[in-house]
Amino acid sequence: MTSVLVLNGPNLNLLGTRKPEVYGSTSLADVEKMCQKEADRLDLELVFRQSNHEGQLIDWIQEARETADGIVINAGALTHTSIAIHDALIAAELPVIEVHLSNIYRRESFRHHSFVSPVAKGVIAGLGPHGYELALEAMARLLQK
Numbered sequence: 001m002t003s004v005l006v007l008n009g010p011n012l013n014l015l016g017t018r019k020p021e022v023y024g025s026t027s028l029a030d031v032e033k034m035c036q037k038e039a040d041r042l043d044l045e046l047v048f049r050q051s052n053h054e055g056q057l058i059d060w061i062q063e064a065r066e067t068a069d070g071i072v073i074n075a076g077a078l079t080h081t082s083i084a085i086h087d088a089l090i091a092a093e094l095p096v097i098e099v100h101l102s103n104i105y106r107r108e109s110f111r112h113h114s115f116v117s118p119v120a121k122g123v124i125a126g127l128g129p130h131g132y133e134l135a136l137e138a139m140a141r142l143l144q145k
């Protein structure tokens with residue numbers, strides 16, 4: 001079965017608890033449920049993970065090379081800082097789709113640069129949790145043989 005790793009970075013565990021004006025009121029557990037429903041519809045195996053730690057995210061990206069067919073990633077603020085995640089995504093040699101809940105280009109200028117985008121097939125930003133569903137659909141198409 002085709003397997004997709006959905007990775008979430010720092011502070012995304014706080015979704016739905018604070019800053020609803022920016023990130024909405026849906027919790028990360030709800031986003032996972034939405035993703036699972038979409039994965040079932042698309043006949044994908046879903047592995048959904050979140051960590052506040054850069055090294056943990058990198059370990060999961062490295063593992064994905066052996067265990068997954070594609071990566072959907074919202075790296076949180078590490079999007080804007082982490083060359084290590086950029087390098088790990090290249091080393092994984094898997095298709096990557098970058099997701100952001102908010103439209104990072106409408107926000108502070110320090111959020112306008114992404115170290116993930118240059119290694120992503122596509123980027124979805126500003127559509128809230130629906131962006132994750134769209135990313136899974138796009139990934140399913142990319143992985144169709």
Ligand code: CA2
Nearest residue numbers: 011012014015018019076077100101102
């Ligand atoms: O829009 C996105 O999805 C982001 O990746 C979310 C990150 C932010 O640093 C990126 O620039 C854009 C933040 C993760 C969520 O942070 C929260 C902070 C407080 C309350 C709830 C969530």
